[in-house]
Amino acid sequence: MKALAELNRNFREIELKEVKKPRIWKEKELLNGKVANVMVIVLRTPGCYWAKVSGCSMCGYFKETYDAGYDEIKKQIDEAYKKYEGEEIVKFFTSGSFLDEKEMPRDLQIYAIEKFSKAKKIVIESRPEFIKNLEWLQGNIEVAMGLESANDRVLEYSINKGFRFRAWLKNAKLVKKHGKKLRVYILIKPPFLKEIEAIKDAINSARKVADIADVISFNPVAIHGKTIVETLWNRHLYRPPWLWSVVQVIKETKKFYDGVIKCDVVARGMARGAHNCGKCDKKILHAIEEFNLKQDEKIFDGIDCDCREEWLDFLELEEYMI
Ligand code: SF4
Ligand SMILES: [Zn+2]
Numbered sequence: 001m002k003a004l005a006e007l008n009r010n011f012r013e014i015e016l017k018e019v020k021k022p023r024i025w026k027e028k029e030l031l032n033g034k035v036a037n038v039m040v041i042v043l044r045t046p047g048c049y050w051a052k053v054s055g056c057s058m059c060g061y062f063k064e065t066y067d068a069g070y071d072e073i074k075k076q077i078d079e080a081y082k083k084y085e086g087e088e089i090v091k092f093f094t095s096g097s098f099l100d101e102k103e104m105p106r107d108l109q110i111y112a113i114e115k116f117s118k119a120k121k122i123v124i125e126s127r128p129e130f131i132k133n134l135e136w137l138q139g140n141i142e143v144a145m146g147l148e149s150a151n152d153r154v155l156e157y158s159i160n161k162g163f164r165f166r167a168w169l170k171n172a173k174l175v176k177k178h179g180k181k182l183r184v185y186i187l188i189k190p191p192f193l194k195e196i197e198a199i200k201d202a203i204n205s206a207r208k209v210a211d212i213a214d215v216i217s218f219n220p221v222a223i224h225g226k227t228i229v230e231t232l233w234n235r236h237l238y239r240p241p242w243l244w245s246v247v248q249v250i251k252e253t254k255k256f257y258d259g260v261i262k263c264d265v266v267a268r269g270m271a272r273g274a275h276n277c278g279k280c281d282k283k284i285l286h287a288i289e290e291f292n293l294k295q296d297e298k299i300f301d302g303i304d305c306d307c308r309e310e311w312l313d314f315l316e317l318e319e320y321m322i
Pocket of ligand 2: 276277278279280281305306307308
């Protein structure tokens with residue numbers, strides 16, 4: 001949609017700071033049914049080409065990028081390696097596509113993967129258009145691909161994702177054909193959807209990738225600065241998802257999906273992130289974290305709060321709103 005693309009492009013015209021250090025943190029995640037240590041490395045690269053063309057309505061990651069050259073990125077990989085403590089999983093994020101050679105030249109992609117070859121699994125992210133011949137990707141690689149929604153109308157009019165589900169699926173199948181694992185990101189509550197529509201959209205999207213995804217990772221929308229979603233939120237035209245909605249998406253997906261379900265809640269419990277009433281947020285966020293590591297939906301049983309009724313009323317009332 002032209003208007004959405006144009007509006008988004010305007011946000012990208014901010015001046016980017018030169019940040020030369022990779023952002024690194026450690027976390028835990030399931031690996032072959034066991035809790036494993038994870039090192040996450042956000043490399044500062046020129047970033048996502050799509051964010052420069054127009055970009056997705058909820059994405060502010062372009063602010064983490066700058067025009068880093070070959071040597072600078074290599075230095076960042078070396079710097080990250082100094083902090084490597086043998087974590088079983090290493091995730092490389094570039095605020096774009098690891099496989100885009102304009103962001104990460106092929107030699108650097110190989111360099112990064114070889115450097116961390118002791119890890120049992122390396123996760124990289126890519127838009128579908130960069131999935132081509134993956135034979136050169138050695139080791140246990142998992143390719144994470146943002147689908148966000150399997151509904152073309154949502155992809156075009158809510159997210160401005162720049163591809164359709166069919167094109168995404170074709171490239172996702174290529175990942176599997178090359179013997180790599182596939183992680184699929186699905187967005188919970190893209191803009192311009194009612195809460196109930198967003199719940200259904202996330203579940204339907206999961207259903208459509210259930211037979212090829214090794215991991216489904218739900219991302220409840222958080223309000224990033226300088227985005228369309230932030231503009232809507234500032235005008236009270238958008239509310240990030242309720243945590244009850246997030247729990248419902250997880251529980252419903254668990255009924256038909258055997259792979260690993262993950263959910264990372266950013267801006268946890270705050271106005272800019274998925275939240276409930278404020279009293280029960282911590283409890284639910286904790287349960288989601290526990291679910292990520294145990295995959296047991298019974299964790300959510302017995303969690304209740306007065307705001308659950310409010311959420312149910314909201315779902316119903318919104319149906320009558322324009
Ligand atoms: S969400 Fe991904 S594809 Fe969209 S602009 Fe951000 S980095 Fe690029
Ligand atoms: Zn509550």
